[in-house]
Amino acid sequence: MNTLPGHPMVALCSALLFAGCSKALPTHDEATGGNPQQGRETIVRYGCGACHTIDGVPNARGLVGPPLVGIGERSYIGGHLPNTADNLEQWIKHPQRFDPQSAMPELGVTDADARDIVAYLLHQP
Ligand code: HEC
Numbered sequence: 001m002n003t004l005p006g007h008p009m010v011a012l013c014s015a016l017l018f019a020g021c022s023k024a025l026p027t028h029d030e031a032t033g034g035n036p037q038q039g040r041e042t043i044v045r046y047g048c049g050a051c052h053t054i055d056g057v058p059n060a061r062g063l064v065g066p067p068l069v070g071i072g073e074r075s076y077i078g079g080h081l082p083n084t085a086d087n088l089e090q091w092i093k094h095p096q097r098f099d100p101q102s103a104m105p106e107l108g109v110t111d112a113d114a115r116d117i118v119a120y121l122l123h124q125p
Contacts, residue, residue: 039120
C-alpha cells in the first residue's frame, strides 16, 4: 500500500485522529435514530450526571446509580431488563414502571430526548 505523505489515506486518517481528540461525535445513530452529539447536551440538561458517572459528559460524576460507562456491553438494565437500545430508551423514560423500588426517578424524558441520550450512551468515548 502506498503510504507516502500526501497520499489521500494519510489525510483521511489524520482527519479522523483530530476528530477523536476533540471528542467529535456522530450526529446520527442507526440503531436509535438519535443524535449522539445532541444526546450529550441532553444528559447535561436532565442532570443525569448528579447520579451517574458518564464518560465525556462534563460534571457527570454521581455515584448514586451505576456508572453508565460501557453500558452497551452490559447484559441487563436495572438488573433484569434485557439490554437493547429500545429497552434502554424505555428505562430512561419510565424507570419506575419497570422497577417501582428503583431510586431512579421519572424525569419526564421525552421520546426524542431518550433516543438522543441512548445514541450518546452507545457512542460514548
Ligand atoms: C436521583 C438519581 C438518578 C438520576 C437523576 C438518574 N438516575 Fe439513572 N439510575 C439511578 C439509580 C439508583 C439506578 C439503578 C436502578 C436500579 O437498578 O434499580 C439507575 C439506573 C440507570 C440505568 C440502568 C443502568 C444499569 O446498569 O442497570 C440507566 C441506563 C440510567 N439510570 C440512565 C439515566 C439517565 C439517562 C438519566 C438522566 C435522564 C438518569 N439515569 C438519571 C439513579 C438516577
